[in-house]
Amino acid sequence: MRKIKEKHPLVMRWTHWVNFPILTIMIWSGMLIYWANDTYSITLFGHKFFGFFPEGFYKALNIPHRLAEGMSFHFLFMWAFTINGVVYMLYTWISGEWRELLPNKHSFKEAWLVLLHDLHIRKTVPPQNKYNAAQRIAYTAIIIMGFGSLITGLAIYKPVQFYYLTWLCGGYHFARILHFALTIGYVLFFVIHIVQVILAGWNNFSSVVTGFEVVNKKADGKE
Template sequence: MSSTTISEQAGAAGVSSAAKVIQPAWVRIMHWINAAAMIAMIMSGWQIYNASPLFDFQFSRNITLGGWLGGGLLWHFAAMWVLVINGVLYVALGFATGRFRRKLWPISPRGVISDLGKALTFRLSHADLSVYNYVQRLLYAGILLVGVLIVLSGLSIWKPVQFQALTALFGGYDTARYVHFAAMTAICAFLVVHILLALLVPKSLRAMIIGR
């Protein structure tokens, strides 16, 4: 084999390797902004919850943010604007670039059941990180819907008079608080699963940091 051929093959391999971008830059940047804002909102939300608990328990002060009700509210509203603006841009770009269509569609009950069975028996392949399995598609699509729900219920709690029609849609202020709490719980559960998957498949975390 000539040196020219070897050089051409090496160059082609280099181009192929460089072109294998699993997570583009805008996804990585918005992902980490979302992660930071979401953690701040959850921890400050727990501080707000402690001031008027819905259930017979409170969150430890060690995992809350703000120190007191007023501080928790300040952190919550500050993180809210970051999360909403970044989230809206993320969803808009997801649809505009076709990423959601490629990554999250189609979703079928048979595919979800099959991939869930493989995941539970540790037979689910993660060889190609550019393709989401059916369980991932369901989780990511679901968390987008939960994100919409938590924003709407949050608005109902924040401005129940100004958004009285929205608050009424949730069944009133008190019910909106329960919906908001349930949505927060779903997001926390998603984060636990998300982090566990990143630990089980370290290259997926690497891809979210360097893109490849």
């Protein structure tokens, strides 16, 4: 027997879908800014293994010589990113949804079981409420990352006016490194998130669009 069950409230869905294009524009405009001072690489004992990013990468995406454009977009959408994040956090706090999102004392152990299940190493389905343990950790981490991006962004945007934030981030250069690392983290999160959505199937994806999911209900009333 099939039953339609409410899963995601409108505010949660709205902030989720709005955040995707905002972050995409933020990352894109950030690349236009980063091009002007491309300094980071993976170097060990004086040997450069990998640089962010190859010249061909910039040319393929038409990034060079667009610094002013990148700064304009970045600082404009920074406000949209912040407001959307504040709305999301206020709603989760007021509605009590944070109880479903925050990791508990079992989350890190159960997250390992989720990973083994996703890799088809473990057949038994891990404990699953509205969100499984891995999702709780990931969604909480992305909120912390968003807060970190805002703080480090302000620290490098106005290092004199927000000198206390710059000091808190370990100085201008370290704040810039943290801001860059968080951006890489968003990209990795996007990739992993999309793969998980594909693995979870259409029913899970449609519930984030409509707010409802179709569940199988047994004769005894259990799902």
